[in-house]
Amino acid sequence: MTTTTATTPVPFLDLAPQHAAIGADMARAVTKVLHSQQFVLGGEGRALEAELAAHCGARHAIGCASGSDALLLSLRALDVGLGDCVVTTPQSFFATVGAPARLGARVDFVDVEPGTLNLDPASLEAFFARCTRDRSGALREPRQGTRVRAVIAVDLYGRPARYDALEPLCRKHGVALIDDAAQAFGASAGGRKVGTFGDVTCLSFYPTKNLGGAGDGGMLTTDDDALAERLRSLRVHGSGKQRYVHEEVGWNSRLDEVQAAVLRVKLPHLDAWNAARREHARAYDDGLRGVAGVRPLDAPGAGVESIYHLYVVRAVRRDALRDHLTQAGIGVGVYYPLPLHLQACFSYLGYRRGDLPAAEAASDEVLALPMYPELPVASRERVVAEVRRFYGA
Numbered sequence: 250m251t252t253t254t255a256t257t258p259v260p261f262l263d264l265a266p267q268h269a270a271i272g273a274d275m276a277r278a279v280t281k282v283l284h285s286q287q288f289v290l291g292g293e294g295r296a297l298e299a300e301l302a303a304h305c306g307a308r309h310a311i312g313c314a315s316g317s318d319a320l321l322l323s324l325r326a327l328d329v330g331l332g333d334c335v336v337t338t339p340q341s342f343f344a345t346v347g348a349p350a351r352l353g354a355r356v357d358f359v360d361v362e363p364g365t366l367n368l369d370p371a372s373l374e375a376f377f378a379r380c381t382r383d384r385s386g387a388l389r390e391p392r393q394g395t396r397v398r399a400v401i402a403v404d405l406y407g408r409p410a411r412y413d414a415l416e417p418l419c420r421k422h423g424v425a426l427i428d429d430a431a432q433a434f435g436a437s438a439g440g441r442k443v444g445t446f447g448d449v450t451c452l453s454f455y456p457t458k459n460l461g462g463a464g465d466g467g468m469l470t471t472d473d474d475a476l477a478e479r480l481r482s483l484r485v486h487g488s489g490k491q492r493y494v495h496e497e498v499g500w501n502s503r504l505d506e507v508q509a510a511v512l513r514v515k516l517p518h519l520d521a522w523n524a525a526r527r528e529h530a531r532a533y534d535d536g537l538r539g540v541a542g543v544r545p546l547d548a549p550g551a552g553v554e555s556i557y558h559l560y561v562v563r564a565v566r567r568d569a570l571r572d573h574l575t576q577a578g579i580g581v582g583v584y585y586p587l588p589l590h591l592q593a594c595f596s597y598l599g600y601r602r603g604d605l606p607a608a609e610a611a612s613d614e615v616l617a618l619p620m621y622p623e624l625p626v627a628s629r630e631r632v633v634a635e636v637r638r639f640y641g642a
């Protein structure tokens with residue numbers, strides 16, 4: 250039995266309790282793979298694909314090597330390439346925008362909703378209104394006239410983006426919709442689970458994600474049979490039904506059997522882990538309500554369930570609060586300190602500070618507090634007490 254005192258460090262994330270609970274099950278599953286001598290594209294991967302598809306209610310799930318690769322594969326399967334335009338959010342992990350850039354597409358950014366930091370449908374609608382249509386009816390982006398092919402929405406911190414608005418908007422304009430759900434598998438909105446929104450969903454099993462492997466891994470889900478078949482081909486170098494006969498150039502991007510076996514042990518626990526995170530989030534919300542200077546993001550509305558990959562507040566004097574908590578032994582993080590449209594590698598896109606004010610303000614104010622299912626209640630209470638102390642509340 251450990252007790253939390255006023256000076257016990259509170260890590261930002263602690264994976265050890267999970268390992269203590271199910272480490273033996275994982276070791277057994279990995280040993281089974283070693284004995285099978287089947288390491289790539291075998292029974293564990295196929296079983297995980299089926300189980301994960303069933304968990305979220307998608308028709309198809311296709312394993313791949315990482316969440317970043319899932320984004321690359323999805324864009325390629327939707328024919329996004331050189332001279333195309335992809336629209337996305339400036340508040341995300343770099344992979345969201347690295348994927349279209351690596352495929353030679355132009356990236357355009359639209360602003361975020363201040364209360365959720367997810368892509369703002371009104372901002373996307375305003376972007377579409379500034380686009381032109383060519384003679385074939387295809388949408389052309391306003392700056393360079395590249396063809397608008399896809400939108401990548403991100404379910405930031407574990408909360409689904411506004412698909413009720415984004416899906417009809419993209420459909421109306423003939424633009425594909427990709428869900429970067431690397432932070433949100435298990436979340437839901439309007440009675441639908443993440444994994445079923447848009448044309449295709451990209452998942453990551455990076456070890457710190459809510460469903461994390463013992464290394465890198467990723468998956469795609471879709472209801473579209475033709476898209477699923479193309480994704481299965483693209484992850485093995487674009488090979489067709491016949492081995493060594495290639496219909497297009499793809500990648501080597503598979504989820505290996507060891508990862509699949511580990512993830513199959515973890516998947517049945519995911520809903521309970523996410524419920525524990527929601528409980529912590531509610532308690533943080535309650536504990537910080539009314540403290541002048543700090544504001545939790547909006548609580549999810551009716552019918553929306555976040556999985557709280559991160560618990561994020563907006564804070565006045567954020568850097569000073571971060572230093573205060575760090576000195577008190579409390580782990581915190583800033584996601585993300587520089588919005589994507591202002592990254593040096595994208596200076597060629599021509600964005601300037603002031604172009605996307607909601608995203609820019611967020612980068613100066615966001616702070617993520619310790620969040621993981623097994624976070625001790627006493628630790629959580631110490632975090633709340635230290636935040637309140639900082640603001641004199």
Ligand SMILES: *Cc1c(COP(=O)(O)O)cnc(C)c1O
Pocket residue numbers: 315316317318341342344345403429431432452453454455465466467
């Ligand atoms: C983690 C993450 C990715 C990339 O996943 P990897 O498996 O690390 O390649 C992509 N998008 C978002 C929003 C992420 O959080």
